[in-house]
Amino acid sequence: MPAVSLENVTKVYGEETVALDDISVHIPEGEFVVVLGPSGAGKSTLLRVLNGLTAPTEGEVRIGKDPVGGANSAVGMVFQMHYLIESMSAYRNALTGALGRTGYVRSLFSAYATEDKTAALEALDTVGLLSEAQQRAGSMSGGQKQRVGIARALVQNPDLLLADEPVASLDPKAASDVMGYMKSAAKERELTTIASLHQVNLAREFGDRFIGVRDGSVVFDGDRDALTMDAVDDIYYGDGGDEPPEALAENFEDESDEEEIPQ
Known part of the structure; x- marks a missing residue:
């Protein structure tokens, strides 16, 4: 198949x-x-x-x-324009990949499951940005922003x-x-x-x-x-x-x- x-x-x-x-x-x-x-x-x-x-x-x-x-x-999607929230950290942006599982209201209170928080850190590690997890997205280079976009897609756990x-x-x-x-x-x-x-x-x-x-x-x-x-x-x-x-x-x-x- x-x-x-x-x-x-x-x-x-x-x-x-x-x-x-x-x-x-x-x-x-x-x-x-x-x-x-x-x-x-x-x-x-x-x-x-x-x-x-x-x-x-x-x-x-x-x-x-x-x-x-x-x-x-x-399906996880990486766009030409990364569409990050630039006022948020790389970690918080990656974590938005779990919105589908968390829901918008719970996300407002950062009420993500522990496994989703772990998944965000693991995804940032996968794209070489774990040490920059708390860096504000708006201060990152274009390549770093796109790597955060990849991490966000990975947090979805797509097929x-x-x-x-x-x-x-x-x-x-x-x-x-x-x-x-x-x-x-x-x-x-x-x-x-x-x-x-x-x-x-x-x-x-x-x-x-x-x-x-x-x-x-x-x-x-x-x-x-x-x-x-x-x-x-x-x-x-x-x-x-x-x-x-x-x-x-x-x-x-x-x-x-x-x-x-x-x-």
Whole structure:
């Protein structure tokens, strides 16, 4: 039984805007998947369908045996913008991941269960921020804030972790750190993870499997060895499209004559 299953999923906005076009994908438990594709390809819609925030027009989405419908507490989400409460500490922000179990009124009085408080500290430790647990979120760097966002998602104790362009606003060093902590957390917890990225070099460094989306359709599904320069060109530009810009080409260093990517 795959951890995540999409069967013939189509999403149409309005009368004719097709965001997803008959997508079928099966992801085993514990796999770290990176979704690649140009802006407007359907990556964010795919994640919204998986977390239940957007209902597919056609098809079925399941996590394990259960169909997805409505906001799903079994799905943790890491956003491009971290959406932390900057006046609160990293610990208190991470602890809000337990709101679904605690309730809003009880949370106002910090009436969280002991196991949830422990989970928040453990999650901060997982992302390398235990020593900064009492630091106010507003005084943290962008990379630290995003790591707190990951900790908050982990406190939910989800079956599936989704990340929508989680490092788009970060410098290369901070982006690599955030992806490294996310990958470590997923491995430690055997947590199925799906992250959308634009940075192909980061995708290749941390992904186990890569799904390329263009114009709402899956145009690539393979491992690191299969993600060649030609494959990336096809994901972003299609057969016969323009040559990729230099910035994209630089994601692939030391390209051989056969255009294979060295390991």
